[in-house]
Every structure is written in structure tokens, then in C-alpha cells.
Amino acid sequence: MLTATANNTVEDLDKTCEYFRSISQNLPDIQIDKKKLGGMPVIKDTRIPVSLIIACIKDGMTFEDICNDYGLTYKNIQNAMEYVIEILDTPYQE
Numbered sequence: 001m002l003t004a005t006a007n008n009t010v011e012d013l014d015k016t017c018e019y020f021r022s023i024s025q026n027l028p029d030i031q032i033d034k035k036k037l038g039g040m041p042v043i044k045d046t047r048i049p050v051s052l053i054i055a056c057i058k059d060g061m062t063f064e065d066i067c068n069d070y071g072l073t074y075k076n077i078q079n080a081m082e083y084v085i086e087i088l089d090t091p092y093q094e
Contacts, residue, residue: 017034023083029043029080046071048070050080053066053072054080
């Protein structure tokens with residue numbers, strides 16, 4: 001969750017949130033809502049954060065395991081991975 005500190009302002013946080021939200025626009029399974037997990041990117045209509053899916057993959061879980069354990073679809077997982085790739089490939093510009 002992003003919070004304002006002495007080094008950044010609420011305006012800076014709004015810009016950052018808008019950057020993350022803009023990347024999610026082309027990925028229908030990714031939702032960013034300030035009322036859900038403090039604005040963390042989640043799988044749409046769930047409280048399952050994208051970061052959890054990535055952590056599961058890092059820990060060696062298969063897509064099938066993740067789908068079964070969390071009630072997700074293969075497409076949900078693909079979109080979560082695509083979201084992370086887009087974040088890494090799309091430079092943040094003010």
C-alpha cells in the first residue's frame with residue numbers, strides 16, 4: 001500500500017496510482033480500487049493480489065496449483081503476469 005511520507009505528497013501518490021491504473025486498463029482481469037486492499041492490484045472481483053500470484057510462481061507452484069488453491073482461471077494468472085511485465089516495461093514518466 002502506498003502512503004504519503006515526508007519525501008512524497010498525496011499528489012505524488014495520486015500520480016503513481018494513476019500510472020499503475022493506466023497499465024491495468026488493457027488487462028480486464030486486473031482491478032485497482034482504493035477500497036480493495038488499499039489500492040493494490042488484484043484479480044478482478046476478488047481480494048487476491050497480483051503479488052500473491054507472482055509469489056506463488058516464485059515458490060514453484062504451477063498454474064494449475066494456483067488455479068485450484070485460489071479459484072482462479074489460467075487467464076487470470078496470465079493477466080497478472082502480463083501486468084507485472086507491463087509495469088517493468090513501461091517507464092514511469094511525470
